[in-house]
Amino acid sequence: MDLASTFSIITPASPEIFLVISALTLLMAGLFMSTNSLKIISYSTIIILLLTAILVIQSENTLAFQGLFISDNFARFIKIIIILGAVFSILISFEHLKRSENNLFEYPLLILFTTLGMMLMTSANDLILLYMSVELQSIALYVIATIQRNTLKSTEAGLKYFVLGALSSGILLYGCSIIYGFTGTTSFNGIATFLSTNRSTSPGLIIGLIFLISGLAFKVSIAPFHMWTPDVYEGVPTPVTALFALAPKVAALALFLRVMIDPFRDLLISWQPIIAFLSIVSVLIGGLAAIMQTNIKRLMAYSSIAHMGYSLIGLASGNETGVTSVLMYLTTYTFTIIGTFSGILCMRRNDSPVENISDLTGLSDTHPIMALALMIFMLSMSGIPPLAGFFGKWFIFMSAIDADLYLLAAIGILSTVISAFYYLRIIKIMYFEEAIEPLDAIIDKKSQLALCGSAMIIVFFFLFIKPIHNTAMSSSIIGI
């Protein structure tokens, strides 16, 4: 085999290959450079991620590595969101990492590796690559969660995440092996062909599928597999929470969509009730449990469980409209999360971070712009028109109604009303309560920029709704 034909084989995965080579180079550079390599490495990582995004946009629709790897519009859409999330989390980590005494140049590199895992997850077209990419993403995340090894909270959160994550990986792998046992193939295309030719499916295959769904639901933190989320969100440093809330969830949800819609489309009748059940439980737990929270990071954890539950409503529709609605929802979710976590990062008092909701009292007097931005995010998350969150929810519920899932849509809307309570409570605390002790002035320019930028995007989202919806529509056909 000559060089030219080798290149044509690996071209579809060029973004991933570029990412690996750059990450390895930076690892070497970080090791041999002087003790102050963190800043250079972080900026190089951001440049590399942006270059990867360009490569992603330029890639074509094709299958590669004998059907192991797929590059389609859907994967590209998700990969752009993932890269956006990774760049954001590196940007907001600067201030935090500068304060720690160690020169943690590995932190941005681990984000690169986890991004690689997530990109492979969205492009996986085979159960083997599915498992490998999930593991690559998770192992890097376990380390990132524990990166502040001197604090008890961070190590505890990391250990919890690791033990439960390993358990869920085991469940996922068990599901994969059962599916392989009953279909005789690991390839998604092969499974789809098997299911379309064999009309009678054995219960064993369904059991395998349930194991697979459970493993993936853990990674997306769907109730009842959500127990780790509040503890991990609270325990890890806030920039890491921002990373956890965004990119891994989007990637795992994308994998979820691809597995359900592409190989198991013919089993829709079997998995639709399971997905519907999971989404109902998630929106209700996310809505009800968040009411009692006093820590804003725990609140965001339950809020994200509810958000993922709404996304699953779109998946339960099981058609292209449903996938479009999930993509729209994820787009609005991305900007809301970026904004909200920039806001949480700006919450500092006496030069140390504070995380209680009660610390926000009287924010409208002391930090009017931050209060306004946070109000916009809260209103957007509770789904008030014309903010971005409203459109996300609107498309989700429309797709559910199109697919005759009236009960699901009704429960979803009901839980939106419940969750509006705690979003509005934050606004009440910020605007109508007297400040006991004001927060510090915002010093981190990057967080401030992300805060204001995403607030603007959310307010003016309705202007770009048509092009974004068209892109989501063209990206909703999974597979080639």
Added chain:
Amino acid sequence: MPLLALIFYVLAIVTIASAVMVVTSRNPVHAVLFLILTFFNATGLFLLMGAEFLAMILLIIYVGAIAVLFLFVVMMLNINLVMLRQGFTSYLPLGGLIIIVLLTELIMVIGLGDIDLNIAAKATSPIPYHVPNAEAIGRVIYTQYVLAFHAAGIILLVSMIGAIVLTLRQRTDVKRQSIDKQNLLLSEEVVELVEVTRSKGV
């Protein structure tokens, strides 16, 4: 093949007997050694089934790495087995229930006869005949599954980075010797000749 059957029964009996010994033996080092014996017999069972690759992997990974790791842990940590055993009777009802459930399932599977003995031949990617299975795996691992294989390599790299990041401590309070600096020293700078007067000291 009465000889193969005989070998099978010997291996199977020793496997089960040594597995029982792993759980019941009083000395933790003996338990680990019995575990190794179990693995060796399981290797023999794999060989009888014609799965020589799995047999090799079982030896290399489980005996070579994991069992030795267990041995290290057992020897380094002073584990009191009597303490570990204290909950035995309280866990017995639950454990017994699980055993009964598993046994019932096993009997039902065998009893119902719902096993397709030719399932291997019906698979989309059947076991290639006339080729040893180590070679069969080698043929696909670097061709069809090269991406997954490389992903596995990166997973190992990331876990190595993780282990180093989480455990390496750069200690500043330790005095270290620098050979270069030592060699560059001149005797005039560091050695001082002092005239000591008698019964006075320095």
